[in-house]
Amino acid sequence: xxxxxxxxxxxxxxxxxxxxxxxxxxxxxxxxxxxxxxxxxxxxxxxxxxxxxxxxxxxxxxxxxxxxxxxxxxxxxxxxxxxxxxxxxxxxxxxxxxxxxxxxxxxxxxxxxxxxxxxxxxxxxxxxxxxxxxxxxxxxxxxxxxxxxxxxxxxxxxxxxxxxxxxxxxxxx
Amino acid sequence: xxxxxxxxxxxxxxxxxxxxxxxxxxxxxxxxxxxxxxxxxxxxxxxxxxxxxxxxxxxxxxxxxxxxxxxxxxxxxxxxxxxxxxxxxxxxxxxxxxxxx
Numbered sequence: 558x559x560x561x562x563x564x565x566x567x568x569x570x571x572x573x574x575x576x577x578x579x580x581x582x583x584x585x586x587x588x589x590x591x592x593x594x595x596x597x598x599x600x601x602x603x604x605x606x607x608x609x610x611x612x613x614x615x616x617x618x619x620x621x622x623x624x625x626x627x628x629x630x631x632x633x634x635x636x637x638x639x640x641x642x643x644x645x646x647x648x649x650x651x652x653x654x655x656x657x658x659x660x661x662x663x664x665x666x667x668x669x670x671x672x673x674x675x676x677x678x679x680x681x682x683x684x685x686x687x688x689x690x691x692x693x694x695x696x697x698x699x700x701x702x703x704x705x706x707x708x709x710x711x712x713x714x715x716x717x718x719x720x721x722x723x724x725x726x727x728x729x730x
Numbered sequence: 731x732x733x734x735x736x737x738x739x740x741x742x743x744x745x746x747x748x749x750x751x752x753x754x755x756x757x758x759x760x761x762x763x764x765x766x767x768x769x770x771x772x773x774x775x776x777x778x779x780x781x782x783x784x785x786x787x788x789x790x791x792x793x794x795x796x797x798x799x800x801x802x803x804x805x806x807x808x809x810x811x812x813x814x815x816x817x818x819x820x821x822x823x824x825x826x827x828x829x830x831x
Contacts, residue, residue: 577742577817577819578817578819579819652804655805656804656805656807657807663805693744693815694744694807694813694815695807695815696815696817697804697817698817698818698819700800700818700820700821701800701801701803701804701817701818702804704797704800704801704804705801705804707797707801708801
């Protein structure tokens with residue numbers, strides 16, 4: 558089984574690091590897959606990953622063809638979730654929200670992400686666990702990503718499926 | 731008495747390991763406790779086995795605590811005062827099977 562990850566545009570790393578981490582490839586935002594945010598002109602959204610916390614903005618991006626959504630505050634908006642389900646989008650869970658925070662903030666993030674994950678799976682929405690690392694400090698090996706996925710409620714089988722098939726399906730190469 | 735099953739984990743750090751192995755081990759255990767808590771620490775029962783080169787080491791844990799140990803390394807981003815990331819590269823039942831470890 559091949560495992561994949563997605564890192565932020567600012568994350569520069571040696572390709573051999575991906576191999577050591579047990580990952581087939583680490584995709585990079587805006588190089589391998591587009592990140593779309595405040596696209597007021599609604600251009601070049603299709604196939605990209607929508608980032609944001611405003612449900613209305615995300616809803617607009619999903620309707621215009623975003624392949625995946627990263628809800629930065631992990632808030633569950635039922636209307637947005639229904640649209641994501643209808644359009645077969647994927648929800649991205651950035652693990653850097655957990656690894657880059659500390660103490661109470663980290664616990665809060667884990668709690669919110671666990672709720673979002675549980676809701677998404679109940680509705681049959683696919684979830685991709687990615688590091689979204691801004692620096693190599695926040696990259697993780699595939700073993701660590703699986704454990705982080707379990708922390709927010711995934712079981713071992715789904716974590717592996719997500720890291721292999723779901724993440725790969727977002728990046729259309 | 732039944733023997734506890736162990737797992738050996740090969741870990742790579744982003745910064746050089748300069749400290750004496752005993753000091754390094756102590757710092758490591760403190761950080762692991764900080765991440766997973768005292769109640770989970772005893773289930774993991776980590777023990778530093780050996781240092782490999784400048785930036786790798788092998789650590790042993792109980793079989794049932796391996797997941798918690800891997801999680802702890804994902805959450806740990808410093809060792810003492812030095813910002814350090816820990817990548818768990820492999821886990822195995824024997825040190826030999828870790829290869830480079």
